Amino acid sequence: MGALTIKNVCKSYGPTDVLKGVNIDIQAGEFLILVGPSGCGKSTLLNMIAGLDGITSGEIQIDGRVVNNLPPKDRDIAMVFQSYALYPNMDIRRNISFGLEIRKVPKSEQDRIVNEVSSMLQIDQLLDRKPSQLSGGQRQRVAMGRALARKPALYLFDEPLSNLDAKLRVDMRTEIKMLHQRLKTTIVYVTHDQIEAMTLADKIAVMKGGIVQQFGSPRQLYDEPANMFVAGFMGSPSMNFIPCKVVSMGNETGVEIDGGAGTFKLPVRSNQLKSSEGQEVMLGIRPEKVTHKIESHLENSDFHLAKCRVSINEPTGPDTNIFIHMNGAKVVCRSTPDSAKDPGEEMEMMFDLSKMVFFDPKTEERLA
Amino acid sequence: MSSFSADTPHSSSVMGRIFIYGILLIVAGYFLLPLLVMVFTSVKSMEEIRTGSLISIPTSITFDAWSKAWSSACTGVECSGLSGYFWNSVWLVTPTVSISTFLGALNGYVLTKWNFKGADVFFSMLLIGCFIPFQVILLPMARTLGFLGLAGTTTGLIMVHIIYGLAFTTLFFRNFYVSIPNELVRAAQIDGAGFFMIFWKIMLPLSIPIIVVSVIWQFTQIWNDFLFGVVFSAGESQPITVALNNLVNTSTGVKEYNVDMAAAIIAALPTLFVYVVAGKYFVRGLTAGAVKG
Known part of the structure; x- marks a missing residue:
């Protein structure tokens, strides 16, 4: 009781x-x-x-x-x-x-x-x-x-x-x-x-x-x-929401993202989106899960590298917040001050695939 | 610009001060003059009043008129001065002021902290009571007092004043309690205090400034009231205002201005006293009560 x-x-x-x-x-x-x-x-x-x-x-x-x-x-x-x-x-x-x-x-x-x-x-x-x-x-x-x-x-x-x-x-x-x-x-x-x-x-x-x-x-x-x-x-800065389309990546499912430096695909770890190819979903990822390239994570298959174009960077002291437009949505990413690139430049970003969540853009409920 | 105004305001502020104090003195003198005339006249002998001018300073001071006004002046057929009526007023004012203030506090407390259905309507209706002229309620009230068997008694007059004053005291307390945070009452509720415990231990101790306001208001209203006094009381139980009227209007013999003046001052003294004494508490109450909840 x-x-x-x-x-x-x-x-x-x-x-x-x-x-x-x-x-x-x-x-x-x-x-x-x-x-x-x-x-x-x-x-x-x-x-x-x-x-x-x-x-x-x-x-x-x-x-x-x-x-x-x-x-x-x-x-x-x-x-x-x-x-x-x-x-x-x-x-x-x-x-x-x-x-x-x-x-x-x-x-x-x-x-x-x-x-x-x-x-x-x-x-x-x-x-x-x-x-x-x-x-x-x-x-x-x-x-x-x-x-x-x-x-x-x-x-x-x-x-x-x-x-x-x-x-x-x-x-x-x-x-x-x-x-x-x-x-x-x-x-x-x-x-x-x-x-x-x-x-x-x-x-x-x-x-x-x-x-x-x-x-x-x-x-x-x-x-x-x-x-x-x-x-x-919950969380500050709050979670990024990126509207994207579910696509096939060979025997995996993925989502397609345009980060201002060409499109790339991110594999989806959850099985829940398997049957939803072609559908629009909302990808949610926290700022600290999109970072600069961290060498020690390169071996881990849950981390995925992709080139994006920096729009703005905001140094906060310990970190620098990088703003990137992905599929039109403004996305905050967290990087160390040393590895942050200037606005307009391309930067290799590291996505933590295990922490990506997906929502239905209409009901706003969690899909995967 | 700042260097400009740094030295100029000095001389102009001195001039301004002189001007302001000059005006204040003139106005104060203008308002004090009637009182001065009253005091001067009350300590003169009739001989001096007849020969001297109205505002001349008394040559010899005598309090004969005061003692006559207090104990032997005629109010109608009765010739025992104002003393009896003075105490009538005291016995009238004491219960009415305290009861109407207490009930007003209770009303205000209920209206603001224990909201019930229709509280707003109730309050608006009560508020109308503030705007009803004395004259309007004379007849209905006379009928009511007759029905209750209280016609012509001090109890009846006390009741009339309490009922009439309730609208005002409720308004005072209600508006004061609105500014006391409801969380205070909720905290006390959670601490285990009930309706009256919260009223006694939390609300009333915070209410000193408004209690003083209510007491001053009610005291002045009831002490100075003439109409209710003359209508709802009879003979021995009349308040001092009615007796004063009778004293001044008694038309036998010489018109004794010094006695009239002394009587008028006696009738006015208690209200003055309340203002002087309570005014001090009022300021003290304001500073002591300046606490955010």
């Missing part, structure tokens, strides 16, 4: 369906991330898990217990809000202990928990201040401390890092990950930032239009995206 089970949950406000049959199941100790563009229903889903919002149909279980009709306080959850939602009239100590106070935890026990939590989050010297006297990062810690104090079955995070500046966000991200590894708590975390999702999650649910597009481990989502939306959403 999972720590959190969401069965066929739907939510509609009047005629608008916000969630259309969501199914998610995670085990105790897992870190689940709900990610998607704004308006995809991820925050609504989180509020429904918290009990702040009712569900139209379906079932939510926390720790094996159906909580559909339970108020938030009886669901054994704690939540960290985007705006932190610290009580402005209380000092930090009371902010953390307020939930314990309401639950009639003895005063000595409250003090012990507050001290434990605050030293863990390094906010012990702030306990007598008011929230208004803290910086954004400190408020963030207090908000987490308030959630940690109660030791619930499930922690909910609603875009907790989106109000912090870029540097602090990266630091806090690492800290949340460390905290999770240490405490082995079950966490549901909402974000629109796919990097946060990739770095933190054990399981990711990519959502769009009230539907879970794909649910799986970060690795699965990255390498085996279920459709073009997931493929494009």
Whole structure:
């Protein structure tokens, strides 16, 4: 039995369906991330898990217990809000202990928990201040401390890092990950930032239009995206999509590509396209899978060399992004600064055939 | 350009300052003059009032008129001064201000944080209450009070003021609570707090600035009210405004201007007091409440 089970949950406000049959199941100790563009229903889903919002149909279980009709306080959850939602009239100590106070935890026990939590989050010297006297990062810690104090079955995070500046966000991200590894708590975390999702999650649910597009481990989502939306959403720079035609290559199948320096064919490793010769498909390949020539890979039959014409190159420091037009689509490739060629020149590119994925250009669903 | 304006604004800003302060002084003097006349007249003897001019500085100061206004001036047939009516007003204002402010806070809290079906319609209807003139509700209210057996009682008057004030206090609190993030309430809900716990422990402590506004408004309205007082109360239970009117309009004997003035000042003092005291809290409340949720 999972720590959190969401069965066929739907939510509609009047005629608008916000969630259309969501199914998610995670085990105790897992870190689940709900990610998607704004308006995809991820925050609504989180509020429904918290009990702040009712569900139209379906079932939510926390720790094996159906909580559909339970108020938030009886669901054994704690939540960290985007705006932190610290009580402005209380000092930090009371902010953390307020939930314990309401639950009639003895005063000595409250003090012990507050001290434990605050030293863990390094906010012990702030306990007598008011929230208004803290910086954004400190408020963030207090908000987490308030959630940690109660030791619930499930922690909910609603875009907790989106109000912090870029540097602090990266630091806090690492800290949340460390905290999770240490405490082995079950966490549901909402974000629109796919990097946060990739770095933190054990399981990711990519959502769009009230539907879970794909649910799986970060690795699965990255390498085996279920459709073009997931493929494009996860990863930065995002996956390249090249429209191309399936052709025969002797006893193999392949796709034909014009990279500005003559057409070439790339063999397809999957058997799924065998019978689709002549069809138009969408080839998806990540930037780091189209590179400069790497000598050590030359022996490996999964790597394929082809000449292309460079349109633009963008040095980022460690890498140089090469832009090449392939079959009219702009394709980003990753190369070392040394091997990058200038715009207009021809460059030999190395394709990792094992990481190519194919989509139906109409339904955008994965073919192979 | 910057070197240009660096030295010129200095002299012109001094001139500007003089001009502004000059205007302010004149305007302040203009507004203070009536009060000054009242204070001067109230400490003069009748002899001096008859012989001197209206704005002349009193030659000898006497508080006889004040004590007469307080304890022995005639308001109609009764000759016991304003003291009794003053306390009437205090007993009227204290419960009305506190109850209407409290209910307004509760209304605002429900309207903003516990949205129910039809809340907007309810609020708009309540808002209409702010625009209904006193005169319009006199007759219906008189009938209602009669029906409830409260006609001519202080309780009846208290009820009228609470009901009439509720539209305003609700509006104040509702608009204030709209700016308090809903996440605060949600966080408290998850922490396990219920409806009234959130109200007492989270919302009310944040509401000090608006409580002060509401108290000032309600206090001024109700203390200064004449119409409801004269219509819905009788005899002994009348508020000070009605008594003041009776005192000034009593037409037996000499017109004692010094007593009238002293009585008028006595009637106005509590509102002045509330402004001075609460005004300070108001500023303090504003700075203390300047917290992003």
